[in-house]
Amino acid sequence: MDWSRIPSLAALRAFDALARHGGYSAAARELNVTHAAIAQHVRTLETHFGEALAARDGRTIRLTDTGIELAAALADGFAKIEDGVTRILDRNTSRPVVVSLTPTFAETWLMPRMGTFWAAHPEIEVRLVPGIALVDMRRDGIDLAIRFGDGDWPGYEVEPLDLSQFVVVAGRGYTEARDLAALGDLSRHYWFFSGASREQAVWGREIGVDFAQVRSEEMANNSIALSAVRAGLGLSIQSRALVESDLAAGVLYSLFEGDPAGLGYHIVTRPGVLSPGARTFRAWLRTLARIQPQV
Structure with a gap:
């Protein structure tokens, strides 16, 4: 496509609005510009084509033969553009x-x-x-x-997403301790974690627990790890947001809460x-x- 032969798209859009509404004021309202801006765009197009496109006929605007031809071409072209844009928007709206x-x-x-x-x-x-x-x-x-x-x-x-706070949790009956200090040597306790949870390993390092060095069990997923802790089999490190309901119900209790910066x-x-x-x-x-x- 030779874009040097095509006038300003803004001018073409202004002329399309003028042709559809039959007046400068109505076209200006649709495009949220001034009456003078529409008139200037029309003059720009007339200069580009070297002939008149519209003329005032009393209180209305009459298109010349060339203006009618251009208006028809623009209506067809903009309709195709609208159809393509609508199909893309509809596809993006409906896709998963x-x-x-x-x-x-x-x-x-x-x-x-x-x-x-x-x-x-x-x-x-x-x-x-x-x-x-x-x-x-x-x-x-x-x-x-x-x-x-x-x-x-x-x-x-x-x-x-503001969910960084983590907790060390235990199930009822696992220990009488209510904080990490009372647990004593952390490596003597069973720790349950999920192999799919990178965050648990990060939080473990925050409190000095390396799952490779302590008595730990890697579970296939976090749901199984939590089930083991609820059953009183050991400890786990969890996002507080993930165990909020267990803490509120008393199924689990917190031995430590941390909020590592960042x-x-x-x-x-x-x-x-x-x-x-x-x-x-x-x-x-x-x-x-x-x-x-x-x-």
Whole structure:
């Protein structure tokens, strides 16, 4: 396409509005510009084509034969553009929102709350992709990721989800101790953790527990690890948000609470690329993170 032969798109849009409304004032209102701006665009087009496109006929505007020809071409062209844009927007609105997240977060925090999202937005399909690695979001078609760490992921837009506080928990009957100091040598206790939960290893180092050096059991997922702790078999390190309901019910109790600076769950997105459904899901996460968990 030789763009040097095509006039300003702003001028063409102004002339299309003039042709449809039959007046400068109405065209100006549609485009939220001044009457003079529409007139200037028309003069620019007339200079470009070397002939008149519109003339005043009493209180109305009459298009010349060339103006009628141009108006028809613009109506056809803009209609095709509108159709293409609408199809793309509709496709992005209806396609699933693909969310990559850690298995621990998916199992214990997100899934118990997803019912509220689906109730509010039944038209939006959400596809969860559990994993512990930060995937290539563009290559793998990921709209949004929830990741644990310090938030330093270059090339992405990152915002904290404010769920960084962690707790050391035990089940009723495991020990009479009510804090870490009373437990004595931490390596003498059984620790349950999930192999899919990088955050538990990070938090362990914060309190001097290395799962490779203590008596520990790696479980296939965090749900099994929590089941073992609820049964009074040992200890675990968990995000407080993930065990809030257990603590409130007295099923588990806390021996230690920590809040390592900068570490926590984050919402990760590609810069400037979010479908309407993904924007809605992100807004829901932001709201949910500010309210008391209800699991």
